Amino acid sequence: MSVTTLSAHQPITAQDGCRDPVMLNSWHVVGFATDFVPDTIYPVRLLERDLIAWRSAEGTIHVWEDLCIHRGARLSKGWIKNDRVVCPYHGWQYDGTGRCTLMPAAPDETPMKKAVAFPYRAVERYGFVWVCLGEPFEDIPVFPEWDDEHFLKVHNGPYNYAANGFRAIENFIDASHFPFVHAGLNGVxxxxxxxxxxxxHEVETGLRSSEVQVFQPWGDARGIPLMAFYTYYAFRPLVAYFSKRTQQADAKGDIVSEESDLFxxxxxxxxxxxKTTIVRVCAAMNMQPHPDPKVVRDRADVVYSQDREIVETQRPERIPTELRYELHHRTDLMGQRYRTWLRAKGISYGVI
Ligand code: FES
Ligand SMILES: [Fe+2]
Incomplete structure (x- = not known):
């Protein structure tokens, strides 16, 4: 893992898009680590800002504004040469620190001190690339099973939702939609x-529910009926988590095994x-034997596409954090508390 340095200067394009300090000062996932290989420049869009991501030959990931300070051309249209980003307009070259090392029209001159790209903090963790456009006020949340070798990890996605990110999170922490959106899989x-x-309850790591029990006819990649006990967490406004304890059941929903597995x-x-969100997840599971990762992924592709289809229908697209705009039943407590929690954080972007 490596962290790129942050330049103090701000690009003119910072006046576009999101101005919400909570969002700007948070870590956001912008890709899987494996998405980025050396010698290629990748365009990335985050909070309505155009960025580039590229990986140095020695492995460091860089995320910069998609902007050349010379005349504002897009660096994403350029290329990599000798481990440097080459701007496609006048060929200025930027090294991994963001500094311009060559102006081809004046090759003998040292570039001006201000000839620097606009790098952001970028970190790889849990197989994801994370970026913060501002000053992070808290660390990337802990993924409890990541370092536990008893757990198989499977990355799923990306899933492109034409929908709001908070709506996507709220859907993930909602158990009462299973029988309808995931009929035959996560419910009946x-x-x-x-x-x-x-x-x-609000705990140190965010919001946490107590266990929510549901019957799942095809509860995970094993394809068997399960009684599932979900503990939901909202770690961050746009990072959530559940721990699902499962016990094997029969087709009627009676528990038939003493032991629990975790997914x-x-x-x-x-x-x-x-109104546009890219969902990426990592699942961790300890059942023995470990299921085939491809089966895990195939099932996740079905489930998340079912979620995507329903979340894309929700109106208004920006989530109402004022509770009076929608109806909240006691069975929606996690979503209700999530909205209140967003509101208490002072989030103004993507909400009404
Ligand atoms: S605009 Fe990039 S080198 Fe001129
Ligand atoms: Fe769902």
Whole structure:
């Protein structure tokens, strides 16, 4: 893992797009680590800002504004030469620190001190690339199973939602949609789960629910009926997580095994803009034997595409954090508390 240095100067394009300090000063996932290989420049969009990502030959990931300070051309249209970003307009070259090292029209001159690109903090963690456009006020949240070798990890996505990121998160921490949106997989439409009262508390890592119990006819990659006990977390406004404890059940929903397995999911939402989101997740599971990762991924592709389709229908697209605009039942407590929590953080971007 490596962190690029942050330049103090701000690009003129910082006046575009999101001005919400909470969003600007948070870490956001912009890709899987494996998406970025050396010698290529990748355009990335975050909070309505155009960025580039590129990887140095020795492995460091860089995320910069997609802007050349000389005349404002897009660096994403350029290329890499000798481990430097070459601007496509006048060929200025920028090294991994963001400094201009060559102006081809004046090759003998040392470039001006201000001839620097606009780098942001960029870090790789849990197989994701994270970026902060401002000054991060908290660290990237902990993925509890990441370092536990008993857990198989499977990355899923990207899933492109034409929808709001907070709506995507709220859907992820919602258990009462399973029988309808994921009928036959995570629930049974003809026999929806009755959700018992549960609690939500603010803890050090964010918001946490108590266990929510549901029956799942095809609860994970094993393809077997499970009784599932979900503990939901909102770690950050756009990073959520659940830990699902499962016990094997019969087709009627009676538990048939004493032991529990764990299936957890670390869910990230990249806010491209207020109404466009890229979801990337990492699932971790400890059942023995470990399932085939391809089966895990195929099932996730189905489930998240079902979620995407419903979340894309929600209106208004920006999530209402004032509770009076929608209806909140006790079974929605996690979503209700999530909205209040966003509001208390003073978030103004992507909400109404
Ligand atoms: S605009 Fe980039 S080198 Fe001129
Ligand atoms: Fe869902």
């Amino acid at each position: 439409m003809e026999n929806p789960d009755r959700l018992e009262p549960y609690e939500v 957890t999911t670390f869910f990230t939402a990249q806010p491209v803009d207020e």
